[in-house]
């Protein structure tokens with residue numbers, strides 16, 4: 001296919017000139033080299049000497065002339081058969097590095113995450129006979145058999161040929177050495193199937209059609225950001241598929257970011273139905289060989305649509321024309337280790353650098369996004385109704401103070417009654433609790449000692465099905481000890497509080513006839529298991545699904561009419577700035593699974609604080625009122641999106657050295673108006689994987705150049721060996 005390239009041809013550097021080469025390593029900047037005998041273009045992947053090793057980097061630009069002529073080393077040459085890294089992605093790399101304070105090479109590493117993709121595919125050479133055979137070729141019966149065989153079969157590898165002719169491998173090698181056989185040139189790499197934008201989509205409702213028309217108009221009109229704000233089940237996916245089709249028809253590539261793509265079999269199916277073939281999928285569970293082929297197909301412009309997790313943002317698209325960020329409010333778009341970046345925000349940056357539209361879709365947009373809409377930076381398209389006349393579910397808060405569950409149980413009488421009714425009517429129900437495992441806390445029956453992770457400040461979570469107690473932060477696992485490690489008692493341990501496994505146990509006890517399944521990231525390991533569960537649910541082979549937040553991810557179960565939220569208050573506690581917003585989003589999302597087809601849905605929120613603003617807003621269906629109140633309180637406190645935050649996490653194994661450095665760093669902070677420095681304080685996770693952690697929070701007004709201030713501050717006190725400093729601009733997790 002031909003690709004409408006958005007960028008002019010890259011700059012070329014002539015033999016002998018100085019160039020900057022960025023290496024995918026956490027170095028302060030690019031290194032300087034000299035071009036060899038052949039010219040190279042900006043963005044080219046090149047091999048360079050690095051100390052005594054050889055490394056692969058990217059030609060970033062002209063060399064600054066910082067290295068002595070005598071010490072300047074020449075590059076070893078370009079990598080064959082890899083297109084240069086597009087200028088847009090180089091600019092994004094620099095931008096993300098500057099914004100997050102990460103070393104540019106660490107950002108580049110995300111764009112070069114599949115080293116094998118930089119090598120041309122190595123096929124065993126296929127051999128064919130040279131015609132006529134070279135004069136003076138020594139004949140033998142075995143050689144004759146090989147040559148006769150080749151007249152009957154297509155070119156084959158040496159091994160296949162020897163096998164087919166019934167000769168030893170040496171015979172084939174001998175013929176090759178005598179030039180009677182020659183290798184066939186490698187075939188071009190096969191292109192993935194191309195999604196067909198001309199296939200008809202479903203007939204859109206007037207509101208859907210109006211939104212789709214606006215999205216199509218945005219394509220080809222340069223950079224813009226549009227929020228597709230539609231209630232759950234309004235058909236946001238069908239609408240943005242129209243924009244995908246239009247971008248494809250214009251010869252451009254499309255990237256769709258989904259928070260849990262590994263679990264999105266339903267989405268892939270819908271895409272395939274609409275476009276006639278599946279998209280290319282990109283996430284950490286895709287195998288190395290597939291990732292390699294995908295990276296290369298993207299780089300040569302042969303990949304029409306990629307759907308991926310946040311890391312797909314750093315794929316080398318030469319002709320990207322649209323990015324869709326579905327469920328744009330989802331916390332999974334934020335990367336919290338290594339380079340701390342938010343894929344939704346950086347998608348907007350890539351759109352601006354590449355001059356194309358970015359589309360954000362959600363039923364519960366992030367406060368940040370709504371603020372951008374209000375400021376006129378983003379456009380908003382609304383889909384206020386569910387598709388095909390389905391009503392939004394009725395949400396009620398169940399006051400657990402009035403009707404608590406029996407002791408040691410978690411499903412109160414109201415929820416139990418609703419489950420009984422739903423199941424009796426032959427409809428499906430879902431129980432939601434955002435906590436994996438059986439019980440979050442295990443304690444000694446005699447002395448109350450709590451089983452904790454030795455490497456983290458966290459309790460061990462019992463996973464009864466696996467017979468293990470696990471740390472959810474570092475993976476530390478033990479079997480339940482026979483005696484208390486503290487008092488030595490043999491009385492045993494008590495499981496405190498519920499996880500989904502325990503709720504499932506209770507539901508199975510209450511409704512022994514119900515066909516029940518548990519869905520969490522650990523009970524359905526891998527996309528296939530998740531897809532099987534989702535299919536079983538959609539085909540009504542299950543009555544009751546118990547799960548964590550992964551059950552909420554955009555699924556469409558037509559026969560699901562009841563959603564029970566076991567602990568709606570979970571997640572509201574703690575000092576997290578976004579606790580209320582996130583709880584509202586999650587619960588709306590879960591609630592949105594109910595009643596998506598003919599039968600109306602209802603949602604029961606079990607809560608000890610049914611008067612909490614989050615519960616009230618959910619019950620009243622008052623999202624905009626809730627967001628407005630949240631926004632007002634953030635504005636008043638100078639918190640994001642009206643002020644800015646950065647978190648600094650210092651960590652080290654030696655606690656005294658860590659505290660010493662934290663104090664030194666605090667003293668070194670340059671004071672100025674518009675910046676509040678909070679800390680150092682123990683981070684909420686004060687110990688993680690054996691490292692102690694201290695946190696600073698920097699609160700700034702929007703007028704302050706936050707990154708410049710942080711760079712200045714960090715430049716004043718270098719950490720001693722063994723202490724790591726992690727910068728998180730716009731933190732969301734507060735761990």
Ligand SMILES: Nc1ncnc2c1ncn2[C@@H]1O[C@H](COP(=O)(O)OP(=O)(O)OP(=O)(O)O)[C@@H](O)[C@H]1O
Pocket residue numbers: 202203204205208230231232233234235236237238239362363387553554555556592
């Ligand atoms: N115009 C249409 N014609 C036929 N089916 C449609 C149409 N619009 C939506 N649907 C169907 O309605 C269901 C809900 O649509 P979709 O999943 O796109 O909604 P959504 O807004 O993305 O929901 P959520 O936010 O809950 O993920 C899907 O099964 C979809 O195929």
Ligand SMILES: [Zn+2]
Pocket residue numbers: 453454455456458471472473474475476689
């Ligand atoms: Zn741990």
